[in-house]
Amino acid sequence: MGYQQRVKEEKAAAIVEAATQLFFEDGYERTSLARVARTADVSTATLFKRFPTKAALFEAIVRHYWTLEGRRHISPEPGDLRAALRQIGGEYAALLTTPGMTSLFRTVIAETSRFPELGQMNFDLGKRNFLEGLCSYLRSEQEAGTLVPCAVETAATQFLGMISGQIFWPRLLLTEFVLSDSETDTAVEEAVNTLLARYASPTAQTPRAR
Known part of the structure; x- marks a missing residue:
């Protein structure tokens, strides 16, 4: 796996981990994508590029489990x-x-x-x-x-x-x-x-x- 691909996957994993924590603690409705980005320490542009909607992010969590x-x-x-x-x-x-x-x-x-x-x-x-x-x-x-x-x-x-x-x-x-x-x-x-x-x-x- 190349460096760029590894970085992308690490950021995606960080986003899913942050979203999981926030969704489970505060609920789906009260968790914004901007807050997920801050918690994952990535830019909102990076998050939206990988997960354009909150539903897409929740789908990634479901697939993970x-x-x-x-x-x-x-x-x-x-x-x-x-x-x-x-x-x-x-x-x-x-x-x-x-x-x-x-x-x-x-x-x-x-x-x-x-x-x-x-x-x-x-x-x-x-x-x-x-x-x-x-x-x-x-x-x-x-x-x-x-x-x-x-x-x-x-x-x-x-x-x-x-x-x-x-x-x-x-x-x-x-x-x-x-x-x-x-x-x-x-x-x-x-x-x-x-x-x-x-x-x-x-x-x-x-x-x-x-």
Whole structure:
């Protein structure tokens, strides 16, 4: 990477970091781009060149949280339904428990009545990717005969909802709520067991042992 490109990326990262701090602390509406520029120690011209609107800057924050550390949605091959669901569920749990994710959701919830695009953005760039990927995987298992005929969108929504209901929503509402790694693993495993009990084909090989 050349020097100029490295400087550009460092400034962009500083802008996103400053905006994240201000949006989470003071809210989306009360945070101006000029203030973000001052906090990031860049010129307003530099900020507007990279992020021409506040919505574009918020989008960068959402993308950062939902793809943190290069994590992407896993698309396993069909054949081992239990192992694949554990893998997908574990990835979803890891993202939901990323430091700062609850602050992102609190900001979206607080501001979405005035700026509904923020809620849509967080859903489209976040959960929708997991939901669509899981639906695609479940369809492949249906074709392989390991999943009974069903509305895969419903099954996928139920699966992700069971995980978020145990590990994320209490964290969002209760400031001192903490789950250990083993408790998080158990929450994912129970979601897997429930989906398999409801939708796995009787002929599917779904061993319960880890």
